[in-house]
Amino acid sequence: MRALWFLVALCIAFPAHAVDLSGQFVQGGLVVGQAAPGSMVTLDGLGVDVAANGAFVFGFGRDAKVKAQLVVTGPDGGREVRDLSVAAQTYKIQHIDGLPERKVTPAPEDLKRIQDDNAKIAAVRALSTPKTHFLSGFVWPVTGPISGVFGSQRILNGEPKNPHNGVDVAAPTGTPIVAPAAGVVVLVHDDMFYTGKTVMIDHGLGLTSVYAHMNSIAVADGQAVAQGAPLGTVGASGRVTGAHLHWGLTWKGTHLDPKLAAGSMPAENAQN
Ligand SMILES: [Zn+2]
Structure with missing residues (x-):
């Protein structure tokens, strides 16, 4: 008592x-x-x-x-x-060589297209829809070796560029990509200058994600997707040296590390 x-x-x-x-x-x-x-x-x-x-x-x-x-x-x-x-991270420097020079230093005639692409991406990242799709949690959209980590300072063909703002998963062209969390498709683009075939998903309350360099796209603008729904396939479109998925996660314009949201890569596919 x-x-x-x-x-x-x-x-x-x-x-x-x-x-x-x-x-x-x-x-x-x-x-x-x-x-x-x-x-x-x-x-x-x-x-x-x-x-x-x-x-x-x-x-x-x-x-x-x-x-x-x-x-x-x-x-x-x-x-x-x-x-x-908030625990601090340490970031590495990643050198990537062998990119087509025009994708590193765009020609003057590419700039308009890059601006248009950036405006479309920025409009998605400015969304804050009153939805809670993110409550599904996150899984990996593709499994495979991680070929590019979040936050690394990038030197492309010898030129210092912005830090890498997502995670890269290497996988053969044609590998299915699934939605890592529930949401609504808010951007489908066939040929962005840097990101090639690109899909973006709105997970609600300012949280959005991007899937870049795809080979094929299986969703339409405005389509609701459940976690695990097919988005398309891995490819090598845009600024790449080989087939991989670039997956980005952004909250109100702040880039986050998708790997932290999804957790460890399933062991059978993890590098080493
Ligand atoms: Zn990337």
Whole structure:
């Protein structure tokens, strides 16, 4: 009986957290949260969209600060402040040689096309639809050796370029690609300058993903996809040296590491 009263007293003194967070508290990591419906959420002062059921999602960029503060204001006005520690990653330099020179230093006549491609991609990344498809969780869209990791500084044909903003999985041309999480297809493009045949998926609340260098596309713009639904096949279109899938995951313009969302590559296909 005394133990029971002790437990009751403990629960009153330390109420269960009204906010649940699960994910990877590391640079490039994705975190899914649950608060009371009607809550408002900010991350370091910036608004985080919250679904009607109280679910939300956010992530930490490649160079995110190692401390972040999440503030959840409940529908009753009560505030819960979470000081988050974000583990730092170390990034490698990756040299890729043998790319067609025009794909590294575009010709003047390519620039308009690149701008058009970038505008279409940026429009998708600016979406924040009030959906929670991301609650399906993430699996690998293709399994195989990882040939390019997130965040590595890239030197293409000897020229320093932007860090790699996704993960590359090597697989033969024609290997099926599946949707790693539920969502809605919001971009289908047959021939982007850098990414070739390209598909993008909206997973809700500002979280989107991209599939690049495809050989064939099996989905249409506006199509809803369940986790595991076929998207098309691996190819070597766009700026590549060989067949692979480039998979990117972006939250509100911040690139995240898809590998952290999907977890370890299934062992039979992992490199080494
Ligand atoms: Zn890539």
